[in-house]
Amino acid sequence: MLSYAVVNPNTFLKAAVFATVAFTSTLARAGDLTLQWDPPASGPVAGYIVLYGSSSGSYSQQFNAGNSTSYTVTNLTDGYTYFFAVRAYDAAGTAGLPSSEVSATIPSAIKPVVTSLTMTSDVPAPQSVGTTVNWSASSTGGVTPYQYQWSVYKAGSWSLGAWSTSNKWSWTPPAAGSDYQVKVAVRSSGNTNTNGELSQSQPFVISAPPVSSATLTASLSSPQPPNTAIVWSARGTGGATPYQYKWWLSDGSTWTAITDWTSSATWYWSPTVDNKYLVRVWIRSAGNLNDAAEAIASASFMIKGSGGQGQGGGNGNGKGNGKILSLRR
Numbered sequence: 001m002l003s004y005a006v007v008n009p010n011t012f013l014k015a016a017v018f019a020t021v022a023f024t025s026t027l028a029r030a031g032d033l034t035l036q037w038d039p040p041a042s043g044p045v046a047g048y049i050v051l052y053g054s055s056s057g058s059y060s061q062q063f064n065a066g067n068s069t070s071y072t073v074t075n076l077t078d079g080y081t082y083f084f085a086v087r088a089y090d091a092a093g094t095a096g097l098p099s100s101e102v103s104a105t106i107p108s109a110i111k112p113v114v115t116s117l118t119m120t121s122d123v124p125a126p127q128s129v130g131t132t133v134n135w136s137a138s139s140t141g142g143v144t145p146y147q148y149q150w151s152v153y154k155a156g157s158w159s160l161g162a163w164s165t166s167n168k169w170s171w172t173p174p175a176a177g178s179d180y181q182v183k184v185a186v187r188s189s190g191n192t193n194t195n196g197e198l199s200q201s202q203p204f205v206i207s208a209p210p211v212s213s214a215t216l217t218a219s220l221s222s223p224q225p226p227n228t229a230i231v232w233s234a235r236g237t238g239g240a241t242p243y244q245y246k247w248w249l250s251d252g253s254t255w256t257a258i259t260d261w262t263s264s265a266t267w268y269w270s271p272t273v274d275n276k277y278l279v280r281v282w283i284r285s286a287g288n289l290n291d292a293a294e295a296i297a298s299a300s301f302m303i304k305g306s307g308g309q310g311q312g313g314g315n316g317n318g319k320g321n322g323k324i325l326s327l328r329r
Contacts, residue, residue: 004272031078035106036070037086048093051098052084054067059085081105112190118155118183126205129176134205135184135300142188142197150194153181163187176240178206178287208240208285216297217279223302232267232279236295239285246293250278261291271303 039045050071051059063085065071076082082105085098118167122134139146150161150169154177161169171182181203185196219231236243247258247267252275258267261284271277282293 010310017142030070031076031105032074033076033082034070034072035084035086039069039097040088042089043088045088046298047089047094049087049089049095050084051087052082054080054082056083056103057100057272059083073299076104076106078108078110111143111191113142114139114146114186114188114197117184117186119182119200120190120201121182121202122206123155125203126207127173127208128207129173131206132172133182135169135171135182137184137186137200139167139186140234142186145189147187147189147191147196151183151185153183153201154179158183176206176285176287178205178289180204180206191317205287207288208329210239210288210294211243211283211285212238212295214281214283214295214297216279216299218301219281222300223304225305226272226274226303227270228303230269230271230301232269232281232299232321234265234267234281234283236283236298239283239294240287243283244288246282248280248282248286250280251275252278255280274304275302277301277303286297 011080036048037048037093045067046219047067048065048069048071050063050065050073052061052073052104053059063071063073073084081103083101083103085101087098089095117137117139119135119137119196122136122209123131127133127217135150137148145165147163147165148167148169149163150171152159152171161283169184173180181201183199187193188198191197213236214241215235217233220228220234224230232247234245235281242263243265244261244263245259245265246261248255249258249269267279267281269279280296280298282296284290284292284294
């Protein structure tokens with residue numbers, strides 16, 4: 001509401017009466033403005049003329065308000081400033097001088113919207129299952145108090161939270177996953193749009209507890225002659241399945257990665273050269289993208305011909321023919 005209390009001398013041309021006019025304006029809604037004024041203390045007033053325009057002292061429009069001391073001007077343009085005055089007239093139609101001027105700016109019907117949104121977590125990704133992650137959001141622009149909606153994406157769908165005035169949210173993920181996304185949306189006070197005015201999301205990896213142990217077995221006992229097909233099998237416990245495996249082979253001096261990370265828990269080996277070998281497997285949980293083992297198992301294996309003698313030896317990861325080692329990381 002815009003209010004004005006202005007005292008103005010009004011001189012009637014015929015009666016030469018000075019009138020005192022108290023003049024106010026009230027904004028009813030964008031585009032409409034209601035003017036109110038007090039009648040003269042004396043003088044033969046028959047009615048009032050409302051004058052207004054977009055420049056001070058220059059009135060391009062006028063309306064006869066009759067004998068009422070208020071008038072609503074309609075269809076004003078949002079964002080423009082208008083200038084108003086009132087003239088009283090007597091029964092003969094003779095008008096006095098305009099009152100002192102008042103002005104009013106018509107506010108825009110377009111409500112301001114949120115212009116920026118940031119979100120932060122109190123711990124970085126990745127985190128383990130069961131860890132509570134505390135999120136907070138900060139906004140500027142729009143109309144406060146803001147409303148926020150927190151949501152989580154997993155396995156192809158969003159779980160939407162309720163709109164509230166809280167810019168903080170605590171999340172305790174119940175399961176491991178590499179595809180989690182956390183999203184926050186914000187909207188201004190009074191806005192009921194379910195999509196909000198701005199939103200932001202962040203990916204967040206949740207890791208399972210690590211694989212607790214690994215074992216490694218061969219389909220045949222050591223030693224075996226060259227060109228024998230041997231199947232190695234790995235087994236893990238703990239962590240999150242399905243596991244991933246990475247197979248390694250040492251000739252006694254150099255370790256070589258035989259495979260990249262794979263879902264296969266078996267490896268088929270047909271050595272052609274006499275030697276004392278070491279076979280190793282790395283195991284990691286589902287969702288773990290780090291090129292590192294959560295659990296390791298190694299075993300030595302002798303390959304020799306009927307009259308040959310194996311060369312080389314272990315490096316501390318396995319001792320003796322066919323002995324299986326189980327390592328935890």
